[in-house]
Amino acid sequence: MVEFLQTILNGISVGSSYALLGLGLTVIYSVYRLLNLAHAEFYMLGGFATFFTVSYLGLPFWLGTIIAMIMTGILGVILELVVYRQFMRRSGFDQLIGTIGLLFLMENVALYFFTSNPRSIVSPVGNSTVRLGGLAISGHRLLIIVVTLVLVLLLYYFNARTKTGKQMRAVAQDRDAAQLMGIDIVRMGQIAFFVSCALAAVAGALMGSLMQVTPAMGFNPLLYAMVVVILGGLGSNFGAIVGGLSIGIIQSMAVTYVSSALSDILVYVLLFIILLLKPTGLFGGKVYA
Amino acid sequence: MLRRAYAAKLGLVLVLFAFLMVMPTFLENQFYIQLFTTSAIMAIAVMGMDVLFGYVGYCSFGQAGFMGIGAYTVAALTTKVGVPFPLALLAAVLLSGFMSYVISFPAFRLSGIYFAIGTLAFGQLVFVIAYNWTDVTGGVYGIVGINNPFGGLTGYYYFAFLMMFAILLLVRRLIKSPVGEAFVAIRENEKLAESTGVATLKAKRFAFVLSGMIMGLAGAMLVCLWSFASSGSFTVSLSLEVLVIAIIGGVGTLIGPAIAAFVLNFVMQYLATIPALRLIIYGILLMLIVMFLPGGLAGTYLRLVEALKARRKEGEKISVSFDSTGSE
Numbered sequence: 001m002v003e004f005l006q007t008i009l010n011g012i013s014v015g016s017s018y019a020l021l022g023l024g025l026t027v028i029y030s031v032y033r034l035l036n037l038a039h040a041e042f043y044m045l046g047g048f049a050t051f052f053t054v055s056y057l058g059l060p061f062w063l064g065t066i067i068a069m070i071m072t073g074i075l076g077v078i079l080e081l082v083v084y085r086q087f088m089r090r091s092g093f094d095q096l097i098g099t100i101g102l103l104f105l106m107e108n109v110a111l112y113f114f115t116s117n118p119r120s121i122v123s124p125v126g127n128s129t130v131r132l133g134g135l136a137i138s139g140h141r142l143l144i145i146v147v148t149l150v151l152v153l154l155l156y157y158f159n160a161r162t163k164t165g166k167q168m169r170a171v172a173q174d175r176d177a178a179q180l181m182g183i184d185i186v187r188m189g190q191i192a193f194f195v196s197c198a199l200a201a202v203a204g205a206l207m208g209s210l211m212q213v214t215p216a217m218g219f220n221p222l223l224y225a226m227v228v229v230i231l232g233g234l235g236s237n238f239g240a241i242v243g244g245l246s247i248g249i250i251q252s253m254a255v256t257y258v259s260s261a262l263s264d265i266l267v268y269v270l271l272f273i274i275l276l277l278k279p280t281g282l283f284g285g286k287v288y289a
Numbered sequence: 290m291l292r293r294a295y296a297a298k299l300g301l302v303l304v305l306f307a308f309l310m311v312m313p314t315f316l317e318n319q320f321y322i323q324l325f326t327t328s329a330i331m332a333i334a335v336m337g338m339d340v341l342f343g344y345v346g347y348c349s350f351g352q353a354g355f356m357g358i359g360a361y362t363v364a365a366l367t368t369k370v371g372v373p374f375p376l377a378l379l380a381a382v383l384l385s386g387f388m389s390y391v392i393s394f395p396a397f398r399l400s401g402i403y404f405a406i407g408t409l410a411f412g413q414l415v416f417v418i419a420y421n422w423t424d425v426t427g428g429v430y431g432i433v434g435i436n437n438p439f440g441g442l443t444g445y446y447y448f449a450f451l452m453m454f455a456i457l458l459l460v461r462r463l464i465k466s467p468v469g470e471a472f473v474a475i476r477e478n479e480k481l482a483e484s485t486g487v488a489t490l491k492a493k494r495f496a497f498v499l500s501g502m503i504m505g506l507a508g509a510m511l512v513c514l515w516s517f518a519s520s521g522s523f524t525v526s527l528s529l530e531v532l533v534i535a536i537i538g539g540v541g542t543l544i545g546p547a548i549a550a551f552v553l554n555f556v557m558q559y560l561a562t563i564p565a566l567r568l569i570i571y572g573i574l575l576m577l578i579v580m581f582l583p584g585g586l587a588g589t590y591l592r593l594v595e596a597l598k599a600r601r602k603e604g605e606k607i608s609v610s611f612d613s614t615g616s617e
Contacts, residue, residue, distance in 0.1 A: 035402050086580040092401055093348045094579050097536055100529055101575025108565040108572065223413060223525070230406050261421035268410040268417070275407050276395050 002134045007256045008249055013141035015248020016148035020203035021225035022232065022240035023155065024196040030172035030235045031185075031192040033092075034084065037099040039200055039225065040218030041106035046072045046201025047208030047217060048114060051121050061124035065205040069198040076197030077190050084193070103222075110215035121209035144206045151202060152241060155195070159237070164191060172235065227271045233281030242282065309450055313443045322442050323514070324558060325551075329449040330510045332550035333456050335535045336543060337503030340460055342532070343541035344469065345496045346476030350405045350528050351412025352504050355385045357419055357523030359505025364432040364518035365425055374438035378509055385505025386498050393497045397490060400479075412528050419520035431519030435512055445514060452510065453547070456503060460543060463499075472496055476541075533571050537578060538585050545587025 021043060028036045049068035053059045059067070079102070087098045125139035159165040170178040171188045179185050208217065228247055232239025247267055254263035274281065313322055334356060342348050362381035366372040372380070392411055399407045419426045426432065439445045463469050471492040474482035483489045512518040538549025553571075560566045582589045 083576060083580075090579055090583060093346075093405075094583060096348070096402060096405065097532070098576055098579035100533070101572045101579065103572070104529075104533075104568045105572030105576065108568040111565040112563070112569070223409070226406055227410070230403065234402070261417065264417045265414060268414045271410045272395055272407060275399055275403060279399055279403055 003256065006135050006137075007252050009135055009137055010141070011249030011252030012245055013137070013144050013248070014252060015245040016144050017203045017207045017244075018221065018224050018228050018247055019241045019244025020148055020151065020199050020206075021221055022228035022244045023152070023237060024199040024203075025225055025229045026232075026235060026237055026240045027155075027192050027196040027199070029229070030237075031168060031188055032084070032088070033175075034087065034095050034099070035226070035229075035234070036084075036196070037096065037222065037226075038079075038102035038106060039196070040222030041103055041110070042072050042076060042197040042200035042218075043204040043207075043221060044107065044110060044213075044215060044218040045075065046197075046204030047121070047213040048110065048119075048204075049201065050205035050208060051119050051213045054121055055119075061121070061205075061209070064121075065202060068201045068205055072201035072204075073194040073198040076193040080190055080193040085189075107215055107218065114215055116214060116216070118212035118214045120212050121205065123209045140206075140210055144210065147202065147206060151199065155199075155237065158195075164188075168192065224267070227267055230281055231271060231274050233283040236281070236283040239281055239283030306454075310447075313446050319442055322446050324555065326442065326446045326449045326514055327511075328551040328554040329446075329453045330507050330514065331531070331534065331554055332453050332547040333449075333510070334504055334507035334531050335538070335546040335550045336456055336460055337500045337507060338531050338535045339540055339543055339546045340472075340503065341496050341500040342535060343543070343546070344464060344472040344476060345493055346479075347400070347493065347497075348405050348532070349408040349500075350525060350532070351408035351410070351415075352500065352531060353508075353523045353525065353527035354408075354412040354415035355389055355501040355504035356508025356511070356527065357415045357520075358388050359385045359508035360512040360518045360523060361419060361426050361432070362505075363509040364435050364512050367513075368432055368435055369425075374436075374513070378506070381509035382502050382506050385508070386502040389498045389501025390494070392501075393494045396497065397493050409525060409528075412525050416520060416524050419523070426518070426520060429520065431517050431521075432512075433517045435516045435518065437516065438513060449510060449514075452506070456506075457543065457547065460499075460503075464543065468492065468495065530571070533575055536585055537571075537574050539587030539589070539591075540585060542585075542587040542591065545585055545590075549586065 021039065024042070025036060025039055028034060028039075046065075046068045049071050050061070050064045053064035053067050054061055057064075083098070083102060087095045090098070123140045123143075125143055128139035129136050130139055130142050157165075159169060167178070167183045168188050168191065170181065170183055171185055175185060178188075203221075204213075204217070207221065211217070224247060225244075228243040229240055230243075231247065232241070232243030247270075250266055250270065251263040254260070254266050309325075312325070316322055334352075338349070338352055341352070359381040362384050363374075363377045366377040366380055367374060392408075396404060396407055396411070420428060422428070437445055439448060464472070471482070471487045471489075474485070474487050475489050475492060479489055508523060511522075515522075534549050534553055535546040537553065538547070539545035557567045557570075560570065578585055584592065
């Protein structure tokens with residue numbers, strides 16, 4: 001029983017980072033109707049920005065992460081202006097492919113300048129472990145869960161209570177109608193990119209200090225994050241969270257009880273089954289594809 | 290006029306053909322023969338992608354999975370069972386065709402982005418299985434010591450080009466047939482195609498299986514050239530690379546992607562000293578094409594030609610209308 005709960009707890013901590021990435025994808029998708037495959041690179045850049053601010057400037061981890069969020073968010077807004085807005089004139093597949101181009105570009109520019117040497121961010125909680133009853137969880141994993149929870153609540157508050165959040169939901173529901181109501185959809189797009197990239201940066205900083213920071217660190221989480229958003233339903237925030245956590249838990253269960261090889265197979269098979277039974281995902285509404 | 294254009298085209302093809310046939314006898318450097326052979330095989334793979342994406346309009350992110358299936362079939366059959374190469378190749382093509390038939394059932398319940406992600410999941414699945422099923426695939430170490438069936442590189446070079454031209458002609462013929470018209474109808478508007486009586490699911494499945502078989506062939510030919518099969522060779526990255534080449538060349542033109550496979554392979558060879566640079570260039574090209582040149586290079590070229598023709602026609606029309614009003 002303890003092992004089972006422990007497995008679930010580990011799954012939740014890994015799943016939290018998938019949920020953060022998935023939320024970032026969702027935020028852009030709901031405003032832009034674009035599945036941003038280059039999202040992985042904002043995650044990677046967030047990791048690097050945190051690494052540089054923490055290790056070179058000697059700033060505390062939380063400050064480094066916030067700086068990374070702002071820097072990555074601003075880069076997202078700039079790229080929205082320069083790149084993504086141009087993609088919008090094209091059809092769905094072309095947009096998807098354009099983001100693959102950006103993915104290649106960003107990852108390999110990072111590879112060129114930062115080289116492939118892995119770097120590690122010193123975790124603010126060190127190697128401490130927290131004991132809850134019979135369960136043990138490393139301080140850093142707990143930190144990931146807590147930070148994710150806070151960000152999810154903040155995002156919920158932003159969406160549900162603030163005027164900008166309401167406007168963004170209006171744009172997500174119907175872009176043209178929202179524009180007719182006087183909502184500045186260009187500004188909404190910029191805000192969506194800022195929020196999405198900042199979320200990716202936090203995930204990158206947290207996972208980068210759990211594992212390592214490398215230019216290629218984003219690709220596998222991206223694959224999982226895509227599974228997460230498709231599983232939960234594209235455009236649904238709630239779906240991204242549920243999808244992220246369930247994939248984290250499934251992987252963790254598979255690793256504990258069967259083998260690590262099975263964990264990946266299981267994730268993809270699950271995705272296939274969900275798509276077959278409900279092609280719009282668990283919590284997705286209309287298909288916009 | 291038309292006949293002259295046709296003769297010129299035929300002449301060009303014949304010259305190209307002759308050039309490719311005699312080239313190995315003049316080229317001392319094995320490196321270039323290898324490069325040409327790789328490019329030809331990549332061209333086959335890219336054409337396989339073009340059948341599905343360019344003509345039917347379904348973008349798959351997992352086609353390298355079929356290349357992997359073809360590759361491992363040939364590798365395992367020739368090294369572990371001792372099946373002769375032609376039979377193994379046939380088995381590889383048939384097995385990847387069969388697998389794509391099986392996969393087509395779940396895959397075509399999806400469309401758009403969902404189809405792309407679903408096939409991506411399939412591609413990852415093949416990779417994960419290849420990585421872990423050590424008895425057959427050798428896992429990380431892969432299968433080594435696959436013999437070159439033609440003894441030398443030159444023989445393989447001819448084989449690769451023969452296959453490439455065969456596939457090119459086959460697919461071209463198919464595209465001009467009613468089946469090809471059904472493909473294009475689906476690409477342009479699937480609902481309309483269905484309501485006008487096109488058996489869309491059948492046509493899509495046919496294209497998917499054909500594409501899978503071509504991909505399997507390309508994968509099988511690649512491992513025989515490299516003489517080893519490794520799980521790291523047939524990942525999503527390869528799927529994306531094949532897709533990128535097809536898009537840069539111009540999907541839906543068949544020749545464009547095939548030429549792009551050669552050009553990009555050669556250009557990249559000189560940039561291979563800095564591996565990051567290769568993908569940076571791919572990335573920039575891809576973004577520029579999406580932003581400014583939809584339809585890729587071949588598509589843009591065709592559009593320019595069309596525009597020129599239209600302008601000429603318009604000029605004629607205006608002069609004709611002037612004449613008629615003048616005579617009245």
